[in-house]
Structures are given as structure tokens and as C-alpha cells.
Amino acid sequence: MTKTTTPQNDNNLTSDTVVLPQKKQKLGQRSFKHEKRLACQDWWYNNNNAISILPLTYKGNDSLVIPGVIKGRSKKWLETYESLILNLHHVYRVHSDSRCLSILIQKGEQFLVGGRKIIENIVFQLEMSGLIEVKKGCKGYSTKIRFTSSGYKSFSFISVDCVDIDNSQMVFYKDPKGRRIAASEEVAKTVGGDTLRQYQNGLYDSDIRVDGNPISDADKTLFRLFHTKEMIYDGRLQGACWMSMQSSLRDTITINGSPTCEVDIRSTQSTIFYGLVGADLPEDIYSCEILPKGRGDNSYINEINRSLCKRIMLLLLSIEAPIYGGAVDVDALISKIKQSFLDKDRIKEEEMVSLKEWRRHLEKDYKITLDEIILSMMESHKVISKYFGRGSWKNANLHESNILLRVIEYFSSKSEPVLTVHDSFIIGEQYKQELIEVATQAINDELGSSFTSDQVLKVQ
Template sequence: MLNSKETLNKAVSQITDELQTHWATNGKRRLGPADVDAFHASLTHIIIDALQAHNSSREQSMASIHKTSGHYSQGRYWSAPYGYKIHIGRSYNGLCELGYIQECKKGVYTDYARLLTRYRATDKLIKMFDAETIDDLHIIFRPRTNAETIRLNILQPDGYKLLVDYQDTHETISMREDMEMINNCLSRSWADLELDDDQLRELKLRMLPDGPDQTSSNNGDGILRLQDRTLYRVFNDTDFSSNGRLYGGWWQSIPKEYRPYILINGKQTIELDYSGLHPNLIYALSGQKLDGDPYEIPQSHRDWSRKKYFRKAIKRAFNAMLNADHELMREPSGVGIKDLNMSWKEVKAAIIERHKPISHQFFTAIGSKLQLIDSKIAIAVLKHFAAMNVAVLPVHDSFIMHSGYENELKDVMREALRKEAGISVPVMLTEKKQMTSHKSDLSEEDELLELLSPQPFTRRLDAFYALR
């Protein structure tokens, strides 16, 4: 691991010297001593992102970068030691000029679209590192550029959300202190995936922006960043009364079926979540009691063989109707009712009929208030275990942690829900399914070598411990 850090530092120093010579030769001012540290940090950021995005089988594997100067304004949401002139004017443009990275898609910033500039590592950059070093660099060393853990993301008149500044209060300071406690605990643990190299490569392909899942992490580029294991809260109004959910963890960006393979400090985990939390909350807020499965409607019995798929679509539709601030005349993206033999109008009517006691709450954006409640529950659960120095990975209203804590996690989840909302709902355990292995394709000799070689997640854990 230390060799990997030395390799990175050597590469950054080499590229710095090349760029200084390049600028001097082309009549551009060399960087002075006062700018060198910031420049090294900037180069490190871009290089690690480029290497992390690299996938030899896919040219579409690209990193992303902001090229608008406003993004780099010093303030609440920008905490890196470098600004626009260093990061874009010197580091990014310089790496492009020397052929270490290649710009693939220009960014778009108009009234109709917000797309970041996309770039990739060239062979010239990749050849400076071996595969193991690349794995170390992009997992352990990627710097964070936004340390603010309480974020205010407000919908603008043009339909896009924008991070805006705010005046701190006792409430925001207290929330930030809670996040510091939780993140300190998470930082002391290493979360990974119990996957072999082939399975991990398949996951990364699925996560690409043009892949079947189109999931994304903080930067919206669909890249798996195992080093992103600390969290922040996002609110959607100036009085901090809506949303507040926790984001930022890499485990939130992967397809759901991969979550059972998460390891914490090399130990297997379980995932527990609340059954029908938001429907139960909205009924409780309306002074009503929910009976039965909230996502089962009479039409779901049309085809029992597809009942599970039907239920998922109804759940997504139900949540969309709670989150919307006006009636949805068209099916929202991602609901997936096209195979249910029902129109969107029929789905809406069926859900409203099933939930007559709370039908007045649909299309009122009440969902953001429910998210605030489940975020407070999540904070309570995470703080309980952080006080014990035990890491918990939240996915909104579900929690992933070492399997030995299953009973205590259930009790803590039930108590947090009772204190915050005064209700009780079942706590469900996610079942682990067998992941497809590629080892059957190996010869007996290769399979023996595979067994004797350390698994990638074991090697990464050892590298993490070596840094502590």
C-alpha cells in the first residue's frame, strides 16, 4: 500500500515537471512555489478519477468534471485547496495537452440540460501504474472536495436543484455534530463487496451511465467508489423541514441485489428494513390505521406468477404519487407499469381506491415530510451504534451491519420508530441470494491458483488497515 502511495506521488511529480517545462516552452508562466501544493492536490484528484473510471473493455468508461468557474467558488460547498484556475486552467487542460487524459464529451449548461464534461485516462497515463496500484489509488486516496454534511438543495425556477448557502442555527450545528460522530465511526471501518474480479467488473459495467441500471454516486457518473463511505444530509427547503435523508455512501449507488454481498471489516452483513414504512407513516399522520399490504391492489391477482413484479411497480407508483406536488398525468420515469396490462390512469385510480382514507394526501408532496421522519429515525439508529464504534450503512429506511448485531439492530430500529412516529411496523430481513460465479470456467490448475490467491476484497481490507 505504501508503495502505491509512492507510485502516485512519483507520477504527480513527474507530470508536474513535464507541465512546467511545457508551459515555459510555450510562453506560459510556470507555477510558483505558493501554488505547488494546491496543484499537486488538483492533479491527484483528476488522475485518480480518471484511473477509477478506466475499464479496458469499455471506451464509455469516463470520469466527469465541472468546467464552470462558479462551481469552484470558495464557500460552504467547496473545501478543496484549489480553485478553477488551478484545477481546470492548469491541471485539467495541462493533462489534456500532454495526452494523459482525453476529453470525450463537452459539458452542457443550458435551460434544458445540465451535463458535466466527460474525460478518460489515455494509455499514456494508465501505463504509469500497475493494476494493483490503480486499485489502491482509486479506493483509498481520492480526495473529497465538499466536506459540508448539512446541505440545502433548492429547486430553482428553471426546474433544476441548486446547492444554496444558509445561516447556521443551533439546529444545523447540532445536526452537523451528529454527522461528525457518525462519519468518524464510518471512517474507522472499511466496507467492501465479497465479489471476485469478474463479478466486480460486471457490477461496474452495470453501473455505467449507459448500462442497464444507470445508477450513480455523488458525481452522477455511475462509478463505484468504495472510498466514499461517509455521509451527508440533504434538505430541500430553507427551514430544513423536508427530506434530510443521508447520501454519499457507495453502497447506496449499487443495484439492490448486490447489497447482500457487502462486508464490513471483512465480516458478512445483514440488511434490515421497515415493512411499508411510508404508507404506515402517512396513515398515522392522518389519524388512520393501515390494514394489509399497502402495495397490493385487487388487480395484482391477475397473474400470480408475476405478483412480486406487480407489487414493486405499485410501490414505485404509490411513492411517486406521494412525492409529487401536482397530479401526474403521465407515468413517472422508473415506475415500470408497461407490462402490467394497465394504463397509468388505471394504476392511479386503483391506488386511490385502495387508500381512500389518505387519498387526499396524494399529489401534495407529503413524501418529502415522510423522508424527514425516516431521516431522523436513521440518525437515531446510526448514533446508537456509533457510540459503540460499530459501523452501520444506511439506505434511507434500511440498515446494513455486521450480522452479529441483528437482534440489537431490530430493537434499536423499533425504538427509534416508536420515539419519532409513535407507531410500530415489522422489521424485515433481506434474504441473501447466491451470486453467479465465473470459477466454473477455470481449469483445475487455475482454480487452485485462484483459491491460493487473496481475494480482491481481502487485499483491499489489508491495504486499509496498513494505512491506519
């Protein structure tokens, strides 16, 4: 049972503690912080588990409407219903029950014809029929849905050959309401639209398999998504099924019959900012001088220290803190890092538990606080300090996706498929060395740096 506590003393809060708001609220009201805290404890609200709507259409002969169970009213209703069913089927077929579908009911969806009332009606009918599970969204979180096992079986007649995808749009941006809006063809060309089109066609022509099973064209389709209409932030590639696939499954990918290897960009965000300022990369970005060193049987300490430092560095570059007189408020930044340090939406469960225990151990036995570790990290990396506390992840993602596009353009011109997973590449084993050389050059061209492949790339 969840226990409650007053907010005066939060030193003994546990993971199952819910903090009651200090201000009295009217009956039926809940504070945003209260909602968000509950949401962050729920698997459904972890962004890593959510898949976005794709523009899928049905071209099979069988009706997707279940007589006597699902009742439709109009052509717009039917198109929205079919799109939802196909997306639910796509997510369950590729990921089983390990992923869910994210939909915006209140604001409407880019790829759903119907508006709020139609979407709500369809979701309600599917839930009442036992075909789907639903987790309603709260402020800051979209609604999540997924097929039940019986729901998936009800549509087992859907084959990948009956599902078509509208790939006419390759570049999107988010409007102020968070909806995906397609960029015009002219604008898309300025941010790699033509390169993506050539790349996409090459993927369609390739035989890509996971664990021996062929991947459909719908599963290969991707797009570039920017954070704002100005297209100066983010721009990551999204959509293709391998981008949200578990690493154990990615290891089984074959391209045109050849086994593959995966090459990652090391410490991507930090590497990007070190390159942009023209500084040499430290031997290990995720290290801290004041932390204890492990030797022999205690060597595991070095691994957990690295995990701790990596978490802090990512937060330094992702969090937005108040700025006064052009300078970031360091106290506010540290406070925000401590608040987000164990956010379940940003960190894996097993890593969260180990970091939580190690932090307590450091404070109790070594008298080293998290504040001191953060300040030490900031001092060690002061050469890129202008990026701390300014939400710089959006800038990093833009450079990262530009690097990927450079690599994609090279291999597309040679008709050699390469798959991307945010900051890594998957390619046939025979092209591994060529990929390493091309990716290193792409990084240096994008950042104006002169890093070596050993400094910036890691072969899985």
C-alpha cells in the same frame, strides 16, 4: 435511425420517437421539452448512474499533471485539476465504467476551487487527450464525465493512501442555483451534526471490506444534504460508496471480519405517511382491487401488478400538481403521473419494458385504463390523500433520514458500525435482531406510531 412525427396524434409513439415542437423556432434553438426527452433516453442522464464531487486532495509525491498533454496556468487551476482527477479515479476505482461523475460547469462546484472557465478548460483538455468521456449537460441536467479505460490506467499510480478527504463539513444544503453549501457548525449541530461526526469517526476506525477489498476512508465519508437552506426538506445521507453500489456487491460487505445482513424499511414513503396520520398499515400497500389476480401459472401477474401499483404510489407522493382552493387538481395530477410513468430517469430498463407491455394488455384485454388504476389507488389510500400531488417525497426523506440518525446514534454509542443505504441498514449478522428492535423503535418514535417490526421491516 430516429424518426420524427408531428404532435397532432401521439397514439403511436414509440420509445425512439422524438416529438417535434409545434411552434417554429429560430435556427439553432431547441425546446426544453425536446432536450429533456432526448436526455431521459440517455444512460448518462440517469441520476442513479451519477456520483457527486467529493472534497478530495492529493498528498502523493508523483505529479498528476501529464507533461505535454495537460497544460495548467495557476495554483487555482492545479487544485481544480487535481480534485477532478481524484474524483474521476475514485468513481472508476469503485464502480468501473458503470457510474460517472456529475459536475456543474455553469454554476460552479462547491468542492472545486476554479470557476466555469477553469473547469471547462480542464474538461476540454482531458477529453481531447482521450482520458475522459464527456456528456455535456442541458437545461435541468449537469455535465457528466468519466475516465476511459486508458485514462484510468494513466493514473494507476494513485493509491488510496495518497488521497485525503476534507471531512470537516458534515451537513450541507442546496442554494437556489443547486450548489451544495456547507452549514455552519452551530446549525449542523441542530440536525445531527455531532452524531454524524461520532458515526464518521467510528467508520474510519472500522475494517469495512467489499468482496474482500478494504474500503478507504474517502469511500467511507458521508454527509447530510438538505433541499433548502431552511433544512426542513430532504436531509438524506449521501457520499459513502456503498450507497451507490450494486446490490450484488453490497452482499459481499464485511464489517470487522463479520459477514453482514441488510434490513430494509418496507414501502418507506407510504409507511411514513401512514404513521404520521396515525392509521393502520394495509396488508399490502402496493395492491389495487380492480386489477386481475394471477393464480397457478399466471401468478407472475401479481408481481407485475405490484410493480405497477408501487410505481403509481411513488408518483402520487413525488409529483407536484396545481393546487386550487387548497385542493390538488386531480385531473392535472393524473396527467402528470401518466407523463412520468415510464420516465427512464426514475425506473429500471427491464421494469419499464414489462410495465409498458402490461399496461397495453390491461387496456386491450381487461378494458382497465391507467386513469382508473390511479383513481382506485387514491381511493384505497385516501387516509393519506393529503400528501398526494404535493411533492411529499421531500418530507418523507426528512423523516427517513431522522430514523436513520436515531439508529446510527444508538449503535455509535456502542461502537458497533452500521451502514446506511437511504432506507436500509447493513450490519454484522450477530447484531441483526438488535438492529430490528432498534430500527422499529426508531420508526415509532419518529412517526408517533406503534407498528410492529414485521409491518415495517424486511430482512434481505
